[in-house]
Amino acid sequence: MRAKEPEGEIPSGSAAASAARTFGTAGPQVGASFGDDDVNLGDEGGADDDEVVEGEIVDPLTAVTAQRDEYLDSLRRLQAEFDNYRKRVTKQQSEQAERAAVSLVGKLLPVLDALDLAAAHVGDPDSDDARALVAAASLLTGALAKEGLERIDPVGQPFDPNDHEAVGHLPADPAAAAAGGNGNGNGAAGSAGAEPPAADEEKGASAPHDGPVVGQVMRPGYRWKGTVIRPAMVMVHG
Numbered sequence: 633m634r635a636k637e638p639e640g641e642i643p644s645g646s647a648a649a650s651a652a653r654t655f656g657t658a659g660p661q662v663g664a665s666f667g668d669d670d671v672n673l674g675d676e677g678g679a680d681d682d683e684v685v686e687g688e689i690v691d692p693l694t695a696v697t698a699q700r701d702e703y704l705d706s707l708r709r710l711q712a713e714f715d716n717y718r719k720r721v722t723k724q725q726s727e728q729a730e731r732a733a734v735s736l737v738g739k740l741l742p743v744l745d746a747l748d749l750a751a752a753h754v755g756d757p758d759s760d761d762a763r764a765l766v767a768a769a770s771l772l773t774g775a776l777a778k779e780g781l782e783r784i785d786p787v788g789q790p791f792d793p794n795d796h797e798a799v800g801h802l803p804a805d806p807a808a809a810a811a812g813g814n815g816n817g818n819g820a821a822g823s824a825g826a827e828p829p830a831a832d833e834e835k836g837a838s839a840p841h842d843g844p845v846v847g848q849v850m851r852p853g854y855r856w857k858g859t860v861i862r863p864a865m866v867m868v869h870g
Contacts, residue, residue, distance in 0.1 A: 737781060737856055784853035784864040791844040797863040802847040844870035
Protein backbone atom coordinates (compact mmCIF):
# COMPACT_ATOMS: atom_id res chain seq x y z
CA MET A 633 0.00 0.00 0.00
CA ARG A 634 1.34 3.46 -1.02
CA ALA A 635 1.96 5.92 1.72
CA LYS A 636 -0.05 9.20 1.68
CA GLU A 637 1.99 12.25 0.76
CA PRO A 638 2.02 14.98 3.31
CA GLU A 639 -0.05 18.07 2.59
CA GLY A 640 1.74 21.26 1.56
CA GLU A 641 4.63 19.58 -0.12
CA ILE A 642 5.57 20.32 -3.72
CA PRO A 643 4.41 17.59 -6.03
CA SER A 644 7.15 15.78 -7.87
CA GLY A 645 7.41 13.92 -11.06
CA SER A 646 4.62 13.88 -13.55
CA ALA A 647 2.31 15.91 -11.31
CA ALA A 648 4.71 18.86 -11.37
CA ALA A 649 5.10 18.66 -15.10
CA SER A 650 1.36 18.59 -15.59
CA ALA A 651 0.90 21.60 -13.37
CA ALA A 652 3.58 23.50 -15.25
CA ARG A 653 1.92 22.80 -18.56
CA THR A 654 -1.42 23.92 -17.19
CA PHE A 655 -0.11 27.22 -15.82
CA GLY A 656 1.99 27.82 -18.89
CA THR A 657 -0.97 27.57 -21.19
CA ALA A 658 -3.23 29.77 -19.03
CA GLY A 659 -0.53 32.33 -18.30
CA PRO A 660 -0.73 34.30 -21.57
CA GLN A 661 -4.49 34.34 -21.33
CA VAL A 662 -4.37 35.69 -17.81
CA GLY A 663 -1.78 38.23 -18.82
CA ALA A 664 -3.84 39.34 -21.77
CA SER A 665 -6.83 39.63 -19.54
CA PHE A 666 -4.98 41.80 -17.08
CA GLY A 667 -3.64 43.91 -19.94
CA ASP A 668 -7.13 44.63 -21.27
CA ASP A 669 -8.28 45.55 -17.83
CA ASP A 670 -5.38 47.92 -17.48
CA VAL A 671 -6.26 49.61 -20.79
CA ASN A 672 -9.90 49.90 -19.85
CA LEU A 673 -9.02 51.37 -16.50
CA GLY A 674 -6.77 53.83 -18.23
CA ASP A 675 -9.57 54.88 -20.57
CA GLU A 676 -11.99 55.37 -17.72
CA GLY A 677 -9.51 57.48 -15.88
CA GLY A 678 -9.02 59.67 -18.98
CA ALA A 679 -12.76 60.24 -19.28
CA ASP A 680 -12.90 61.33 -15.65
CA ASP A 681 -10.03 63.72 -16.24
CA ASP A 682 -11.87 65.30 -19.25
CA GLU A 683 -15.03 65.86 -17.19
CA VAL A 684 -13.03 67.53 -14.51
CA VAL A 685 -11.39 69.77 -17.08
CA GLU A 686 -14.73 70.64 -18.59
CA GLY A 687 -16.08 71.43 -15.11
CA GLU A 688 -13.18 73.75 -14.48
CA ILE A 689 -13.88 75.73 -17.68
CA VAL A 690 -17.16 77.16 -16.21
CA ASP A 691 -15.96 79.97 -13.95
CA PRO A 692 -18.29 80.65 -10.98
CA LEU A 693 -17.70 84.39 -11.33
CA THR A 694 -18.76 84.28 -14.98
CA ALA A 695 -21.93 82.37 -14.09
CA VAL A 696 -22.81 84.84 -11.33
CA THR A 697 -22.13 87.79 -13.66
CA ALA A 698 -24.44 86.34 -16.33
CA GLN A 699 -27.15 85.78 -13.76
CA ARG A 700 -26.73 89.34 -12.51
CA ASP A 701 -27.06 90.73 -16.04
CA GLU A 702 -30.23 88.69 -16.56
CA TYR A 703 -31.74 90.07 -13.36
CA LEU A 704 -30.75 93.61 -14.33
CA ASP A 705 -32.41 93.24 -17.75
CA SER A 706 -35.58 91.95 -16.10
CA LEU A 707 -35.51 94.87 -13.67
CA ARG A 708 -35.07 97.39 -16.50
CA ARG A 709 -38.01 95.90 -18.41
CA LEU A 710 -40.14 96.00 -15.29
CA GLN A 711 -39.13 99.62 -14.66
CA ALA A 712 -40.01 100.59 -18.25
CA GLU A 713 -43.39 98.87 -17.98
CA PHE A 714 -44.10 100.68 -14.71
CA ASP A 715 -43.15 104.05 -16.21
CA ASN A 716 -45.46 103.45 -19.17
CA TYR A 717 -48.25 102.43 -16.81
CA ARG A 718 -47.74 105.52 -14.67
CA LYS A 719 -47.81 107.81 -17.72
CA ARG A 720 -50.92 106.11 -19.06
CA VAL A 721 -52.74 106.42 -15.73
CA THR A 722 -51.70 110.08 -15.40
CA LYS A 723 -52.99 110.81 -18.90
CA GLN A 724 -56.27 109.03 -18.21
CA GLN A 725 -56.74 110.97 -14.98
CA SER A 726 -56.03 114.26 -16.75
CA GLU A 727 -58.49 113.47 -19.53
CA GLN A 728 -61.11 112.42 -17.00
CA ALA A 729 -60.65 115.66 -15.05
CA GLU A 730 -60.90 117.67 -18.28
CA ARG A 731 -64.12 115.91 -19.27
CA ALA A 732 -65.54 116.55 -15.81
CA ALA A 733 -64.66 120.27 -16.08
CA VAL A 734 -66.27 120.56 -19.52
CA SER A 735 -69.39 118.83 -18.21
CA LEU A 736 -69.59 121.20 -15.25
CA VAL A 737 -69.13 124.30 -17.41
CA GLY A 738 -71.77 123.02 -19.81
CA LYS A 739 -74.21 122.76 -16.91
CA LEU A 740 -73.40 126.35 -15.89
CA LEU A 741 -74.09 127.85 -19.33
CA PRO A 742 -77.89 128.04 -18.76
CA VAL A 743 -77.16 129.94 -15.55
CA LEU A 744 -75.09 132.46 -17.52
CA ASP A 745 -77.90 132.76 -20.07
CA ALA A 746 -80.40 133.44 -17.30
CA LEU A 747 -78.15 136.11 -15.81
CA ASP A 748 -77.75 137.78 -19.22
CA LEU A 749 -81.50 137.74 -19.77
CA ALA A 750 -82.17 139.18 -16.32
CA ALA A 751 -79.58 141.93 -16.79
CA ALA A 752 -81.07 142.84 -20.19
CA HIS A 753 -84.58 143.21 -18.78
CA VAL A 754 -83.79 144.92 -15.52
CA GLY A 755 -85.98 147.93 -14.93
CA ASP A 756 -83.66 150.49 -13.37
CA PRO A 757 -80.00 149.77 -14.05
CA ASP A 758 -79.03 152.05 -11.14
CA SER A 759 -81.14 150.21 -8.59
CA ASP A 760 -79.59 148.08 -5.88
CA ASP A 761 -81.08 144.89 -7.31
CA ALA A 762 -79.70 145.61 -10.77
CA ARG A 763 -76.23 146.38 -9.45
CA ALA A 764 -76.25 143.23 -7.31
CA LEU A 765 -77.33 141.15 -10.29
CA VAL A 766 -74.63 142.59 -12.52
CA ALA A 767 -71.99 142.10 -9.80
CA ALA A 768 -72.95 138.43 -9.29
CA ALA A 769 -72.89 137.77 -13.03
CA SER A 770 -69.50 139.46 -13.34
CA LEU A 771 -68.04 137.39 -10.48
CA LEU A 772 -69.23 134.13 -12.02
CA THR A 773 -68.09 134.94 -15.55
CA GLY A 774 -64.76 136.28 -14.27
CA ALA A 775 -64.05 133.11 -12.28
CA LEU A 776 -64.89 130.92 -15.26
CA ALA A 777 -62.84 133.11 -17.60
CA LYS A 778 -59.76 132.60 -15.40
CA GLU A 779 -60.16 128.84 -15.81
CA GLY A 780 -60.43 129.06 -19.60
CA LEU A 781 -64.01 130.05 -20.51
CA GLU A 782 -64.33 132.48 -23.43
CA ARG A 783 -67.54 134.16 -24.56
CA ILE A 784 -68.43 134.24 -28.28
CA ASP A 785 -70.43 137.37 -29.12
CA PRO A 786 -69.74 137.98 -32.86
CA VAL A 787 -71.97 140.92 -33.80
CA GLY A 788 -70.67 142.48 -37.03
CA GLN A 789 -68.16 139.70 -37.69
CA PRO A 790 -68.15 137.38 -40.73
CA PHE A 791 -70.13 134.23 -40.25
CA ASP A 792 -68.01 131.23 -39.22
CA PRO A 793 -69.79 127.87 -39.22
CA ASN A 794 -67.25 126.52 -36.74
CA ASP A 795 -68.18 129.11 -34.09
CA HIS A 796 -71.65 130.26 -35.15
CA GLU A 797 -75.01 128.62 -35.70
CA ALA A 798 -77.22 130.56 -38.12
CA VAL A 799 -80.93 130.33 -37.29
CA GLY A 800 -82.23 132.96 -39.73
CA HIS A 801 -81.50 135.78 -42.17
CA LEU A 802 -81.96 139.49 -41.71
CA PRO A 803 -82.68 142.09 -44.40
CA ALA A 804 -79.82 143.96 -45.98
CA ASP A 805 -77.86 146.16 -43.63
CA PRO A 806 -79.61 149.58 -43.47
CA ALA A 807 -76.30 151.36 -42.91
CA ALA A 808 -74.89 149.95 -46.14
CA ALA A 809 -78.03 150.90 -48.05
CA ALA A 810 -77.90 154.41 -46.58
CA ALA A 811 -74.27 154.73 -47.57
CA GLY A 812 -75.16 153.72 -51.11
CA GLY A 813 -78.00 156.27 -51.19
CA ASN A 814 -75.75 159.02 -49.92
CA GLY A 815 -73.25 158.23 -52.62
CA ASN A 816 -75.85 158.56 -55.32
CA GLY A 817 -77.18 161.83 -53.89
CA ASN A 818 -73.81 163.41 -53.60
CA GLY A 819 -72.91 162.72 -57.21
CA ALA A 820 -74.22 166.11 -58.37
CA ALA A 821 -72.33 168.08 -55.74
CA GLY A 822 -69.09 168.02 -57.70
CA SER A 823 -66.21 165.74 -58.45
CA ALA A 824 -64.41 166.51 -55.19
CA GLY A 825 -67.39 165.46 -53.07
CA ALA A 826 -68.20 162.41 -55.19
CA GLU A 827 -64.93 160.53 -54.54
CA PRO A 828 -65.59 159.42 -50.93
CA PRO A 829 -69.04 158.00 -51.73
CA ALA A 830 -67.49 156.13 -54.67
CA ALA A 831 -65.04 154.48 -52.25
CA ASP A 832 -67.94 153.56 -49.94
CA GLU A 833 -69.79 152.03 -52.85
CA GLU A 834 -66.76 149.90 -53.72
CA LYS A 835 -66.58 148.64 -50.12
CA GLY A 836 -70.30 147.92 -50.14
CA ALA A 837 -69.96 146.05 -53.41
CA SER A 838 -67.08 143.94 -52.07
CA ALA A 839 -68.79 143.12 -48.76
CA PRO A 840 -71.22 140.54 -50.21
CA HIS A 841 -68.30 138.61 -51.72
CA ASP A 842 -66.88 138.11 -48.22
CA GLY A 843 -69.92 136.05 -47.22
CA PRO A 844 -72.68 136.61 -44.69
CA VAL A 845 -72.13 138.81 -41.68
CA VAL A 846 -73.54 138.28 -38.21
CA GLY A 847 -76.22 140.88 -37.59
CA GLN A 848 -77.76 139.71 -34.32
CA VAL A 849 -76.80 137.28 -31.55
CA MET A 850 -79.74 135.29 -30.24
CA ARG A 851 -77.64 133.38 -27.72
CA PRO A 852 -73.90 133.80 -27.06
CA GLY A 853 -71.54 130.92 -27.55
CA TYR A 854 -68.63 129.78 -25.42
CA ARG A 855 -65.19 128.25 -25.79
CA TRP A 856 -63.44 126.23 -23.12
CA LYS A 857 -59.64 126.39 -23.38
CA GLY A 858 -59.86 127.09 -27.10
CA THR A 859 -62.45 124.42 -27.89
CA VAL A 860 -65.99 125.44 -28.81
CA ILE A 861 -68.39 123.84 -26.37
CA ARG A 862 -71.43 125.76 -27.65
CA PRO A 863 -71.65 127.78 -30.89
CA ALA A 864 -73.28 131.19 -30.87
CA MET A 865 -76.85 131.27 -32.17
CA VAL A 866 -76.99 134.17 -34.64
CA MET A 867 -78.97 135.90 -37.36
CA VAL A 868 -76.96 136.84 -40.45
CA HIS A 869 -77.09 139.44 -43.20
CA GLY A 870 -76.61 138.26 -46.76
